[in-house]
Amino acid sequence: MxxxxxxxxxxxxxxxxxxxxxxxxxxxxxxxxxxxxxxxxxxxxxxxxxxxxxxxxxxxxxxxxxxxxxPGREAGRLPPMALVFQDSRLLPWRRVIANVGFGLEWHGVAAAERKRRAQAMLDLVRLGDLAGRWPHQLSGGQRQRVSLARALAVEPxxxxxxxxxxxxxxxxxxxxxxxxxxxxxxxxxxxxxxxxxxxxxxxxxxxxxxxxxxxxxxxxxxxxxxxxxxxxxxxxxxxxxxxxxxxxxxxxxxx
CATH class of the missing domain: 3.40.50.300 (P-loop containing nucleotide triphosphate hydrolases)
Known part of the structure; x- marks a missing residue:
């Protein structure tokens, strides 16, 4: 392999x-x-x-x-790797679901697909019910989960x-x-x-x-x-x- x-x-x-x-x-x-x-x-x-x-x-x-x-990853569309930092680096002016979709937005994914993937990744990290919150309303552990969801959203x-x-x-x-x-x-x-x-x-x-x-x-x-x-x-x-x-x-x- x-x-x-x-x-x-x-x-x-x-x-x-x-x-x-x-x-x-x-x-x-x-x-x-x-x-x-x-x-x-x-x-x-x-x-x-x-x-x-x-x-x-x-x-x-x-x-x-x-x-x-x-195989099958479209060249130049989404990156093959994503990075989760020590601090969550969430954008304070974006709600949780918009933070998770940020990488997808950067790479030109359509709004409906961004929302679908972001919600799916929030569900995966067990924060699906917090999609509408602001970063300052989250605990440190929750912020790191959101950061992980954001990285996973680009399907690296x-x-x-x-x-x-x-x-x-x-x-x-x-x-x-x-x-x-x-x-x-x-x-x-x-x-x-x-x-x-x-x-x-x-x-x-x-x-x-x-x-x-x-x-x-x-x-x-x-x-x-x-x-x-x-x-x-x-x-x-x-x-x-x-x-x-x-x-x-x-x-x-x-x-």
Whole structure:
């Protein structure tokens, strides 16, 4: 099966005020259709930067990034990837349903179809009855659900998520983790999920990629190997988490 994302020799260097900063170097990574993959690593290592390269918000200095849209996706109409940020970034002057339809509007989808898809995605994230509210009337967890619905509305082949639950309290975060697993089961989406929380990565995903170094490369690629649904307090998950922390600590000490 062909990879949906294939990265080879990726490098990224910033130049600012006459100084060059190399963020990524020699990064090779393939993501298969339907995979749920986490990217972990220390703060500032380049996890979010990698997503920015994939979505086209940053230009690589070297290497190649190949994204293979699913068969039947109309070239140039809707993007094959969508990004969910750490903060919801909802437009305060638009009601919830108009926020969800914003990406579709940007790509020229007709009003009736925008409304239909936006309502369907709100139903999917279990906020269908809040379509007419304003963003300030929502809780933090609800705003993140709306952000997720907005990304899903464009029917992306790959959902990119940049620490989407890190600003939430632990109870809300765990609830949204389980909601994301449900949505993944129902949609079959490929997901690339950046997090600083190794327990979150191990609980949610099929594979955990460890970014390490300055500039960063892939230090480890670990398959979780425990079938879904998982038990949050499963000792086997905890052991994988401990091994990953030890691996990350060892890699950091070798720099």
């Amino acid at each position: 062909a990879s949906v994302i294939d990265i080879r020799g990726l490098a990224l260097t910033y130049e600012r005020d006459g100084r060059r900063t190399e963020v990524l170097r020699g990064l090779d990574l393939s993501i298969e259709p339907g995979e749920f993959v986490a990217i972990v690593g220390e703060s500032g290592v380049g996890k979010s930067t990698l997503l920015r390269v994939l979505i086209g918000l940053a230009e690589p200095s070297a290497g190649t990034v190949t994204v293979r849209p699913s 082949d790959v959902l990119l998520m940049d620490e989407p639950f890190s600003a939430l309290d632990s109870m809300t975060r765990e609830g949204l983790q389980d909601e994301l697993l449900r949505i993944r089961r129902e949609t079959g989406r490929t997901i690339l999920f950046v997090t600083h929380d190794i327990d979150e990565a191990v609980y949610l995903t099929d594979r955990v990629i460890v970014l390490t170094g300055r500039p960063a490369g892939i230090g480890a690629d670990v398959r979780v190997g425990i079938p879904q649904p998982r038990r949050r307090r499963d000792p086997a998950l905890a052991e994988i988490g401990r091994a990953l922390r030890a691996e990350l600590s060892q890699l950091s000490s070798e720099l």
